[in-house]
Amino acid sequence: AERAVRELRATGETVARRDAAAVASLTPQESQIARLARDGLTNSEIGAQLFLSPHTVEWHLRKVYAKLGITSRRMLGTVL
Structure with a gap:
């Protein structure tokens, strides 16, 4: 994961980190x-x-x- 972050940053992309606060903000x-x-x-x-x-x-x-910073339902498994 850290390698992916470094490579994305090298291309100029920003990486948003997901944390427990994002999950806690869900109703x-x-x-x-x-x-x-x-x-x-x-x-x-x-x-x-x-x-x-x-x-x-x-x-x-x-x-x-939007709250979790993801783009698909496939990503829900890694966040929840």
Whole structure:
């Protein structure tokens, strides 16, 4: 990981570190949706479990990604 950070910095990119504070900033709803997404459920499946529309699940996931500094649901496993 440190090597990747050095190589990214050498190209001029910045690297944001994720910490426990970012995960702690998630609301209970966002945390629950993030855990379900991490476990492989689709937005429709998450919505059915939580009585939300798939669009609402997508909206919450976008907020989760922004708070955690990630770009996809595949990255949830490394952060949560």
